[in-house]
Amino acid sequence: xxxxxGRCRQKKxxxxxxCFRGDGxxxxxxxEAIIAVLEKSSEHLSAEDVYVKVHRIYPxxxxxxxxxxxxxxxxSNVLAKCDFGDGRARYELIRTANGEKEHHxxxxxxxxxxxxxxxxxxxxxxxxxxRAEKGLSKKYDFQIADHLIQFxxxxxxxxxxxx
Amino acid sequence: xxxxxGRCRQKKxxxxxxCFRGDGxxxxxxxEAIIAVLEKSSEHLSAEDVYVKVHRIYPxxxxxxxxxxxxxxxxSNVLAKCDFGDGRARYELIRTANGEKEHHxxxxxxxxxxxxxxxxxxxxxxxxxxRAEKGLSKKYDFQIADHLIQFxxxxxxxxxxxx
DNA sequence: CTCAATGCAAATCTTTTGCATGCTA
DNA sequence: TAGCATGCAAAAGATTTGCATTGAG
Numbered sequence: 620x621x622x623x624x625g626r627c628r629q630k631k632x633x634x635x636x637x638c639f640r641g642d643g644x645x646x647x648x649x650x651e652a653i654i655a656v657l658e659k660s661s662e663h664l665s666a667e668d669v670y671v672k673v674h675r676i677y678p679x680x681x682x683x684x685x686x687x688x689x690x691x692x693x694x695s696n697v698l699a700k701c702d703f704g705d706g707r708a709r710y711e712l713i714r715t716a717n718g719e720k721e722h723h724x725x726x727x728x729x730x731x732x733x734x735x736x737x738x739x740x741x742x743x744x745x746x747x748x749x750r751a752e753k754g755l756s757k758k759y760d761f762q763i764a765d766h767l768i769q770f771x772x773x774x775x776x777x778x779x780x781x782x
Numbered sequence: 783x784x785x786x787x788g789r790c791r792q793k794k795x796x797x798x799x800x801c802f803r804g805d806g807x808x809x810x811x812x813x814e815a816i817i818a819v820l821e822k823s824s825e826h827l828s829a830e831d832v833y834v835k836v837h838r839i840y841p842x843x844x845x846x847x848x849x850x851x852x853x854x855x856x857x858s859n860v861l862a863k864c865d866f867g868d869g870r871a872r873y874e875l876i877r878t879a880n881g882e883k884e885h886h887x888x889x890x891x892x893x894x895x896x897x898x899x900x901x902x903x904x905x906x907x908x909x910x911x912x913r914a915e916k917g918l919s920k921k922y923d924f925q926i927a928d929h930l931i932q933f934x935x936x937x938x939x940x941x942x943x944x945x
Numbered sequence: 946c947t948c949a950a951t952g953c954a955a956a957t958c959t960t961t962t963g964c965a966t967g968c969t970a
Numbered sequence: 971t972a973g974c975a976t977g978c979a980a981a982a983g984a985t986t987t988g989c990a991t992t993g994a995g
Binding site for chain 2: 751
Binding site: 644647649681684691706 | 984
């Protein structure tokens with residue numbers, strides 16, 4: 620019996636496949652499995668994390684393939700590569716199952732490393748960003764394509780245990 | 783003749799020394815030289831960059847010492863550690879010669895890697911940040927201590943050469 | 946004189962690359 | 971069937987660590 624990811628029959632994540640198919644790029648069992656793992660996880664996973672989890676459902680995968688696909692899926696705008704300062708890249712899905720794009724920022728606890736996603740200020744951010752981008756691109760003749768906003772501090776739990 | 787940093791006589795950067803002296807920590811020739819190099823540079827230097835430059839004025843220094851001091855000076859709030867996505871950490875001085883703290887954000891060219899410092903939108907940013915911080919810390923019970931704002935895009939030169 | 950700081954060599958850890966083989970479209 | 975994708979082993983880089991020695995205060 621060819622397993623869930625054995626021969627890449629089911630194409631469960633084909634919705635995301637359209638983010639990259641069409642350049643001769645292909646949906647593969649490995650990509651499907653990586654996306655499935657990231658869909659299920661609420662955490663921000665490192666390459667190693669992804670490798671371990673994918674390995675459970677698709678044992679023949681190699682770490683190199685994980686790295687290559689994380690890069691590929693990031694370039695294809697399916698994933699976002701994050702840096703929370705712990706010396707390894709972490710990844711998150713930025714598409715819903717339908718293929719819609721999501722956007723949020725992060726609160727990073729500098730004590731325990733926990734990361735909280737938030738999106739409630741996105742509207743205000745948008746206003747601020749628009750103005751900033753306009754001013755900055757004018758002043759420095761710089762075409763802004765993207766931004767990074769992140770807050771650092773102490774989460775509830777860590778603050779509690781310090782008292 | 784004992785050189786400029788030969789025996790750590792002159793203590794030129796003693797103003798910054800007070801950022802960390804007092805815990806039994808010391809101002810050394812290596813630290814003085816590293817600070818001097820970062821003071822002179824308008825670029826954001828990697829550990830290797832710092833090592834090469836310091837080596838010219840203080841040849842006996844080792845790369846390990848550079849790493850250790852960059853970390854130490856960052857912890858002491860003399861430097862800021864930056865990540866512009868090129869796989870190595872970069873550092874910048876966040877104190878003036880008087881010891882005052884400076885604050886700015888970065889425009890990062892994703893084509894050539896150039897980094898532009900800016901601080902002119904700090905006012906608007908400050909407003910946005912204040913509101914966001916207030917709302918977020920309340921909602922998530924998270925004590926915000928710091929933030930990171932960075933813009934990515936294409937600088938003048940790179941945009942020009944693409945046309 | 947004490948203990949923080951340093952230098953060197955070796956170790957670690959994450960990420961990348963070369964190459965032969967497998968598999969999608 | 972063509973060429974993208976994969977796996978393995980090895981390489982590459984950045985950063986860290988152990989340990990004996992040096993030097994700031």
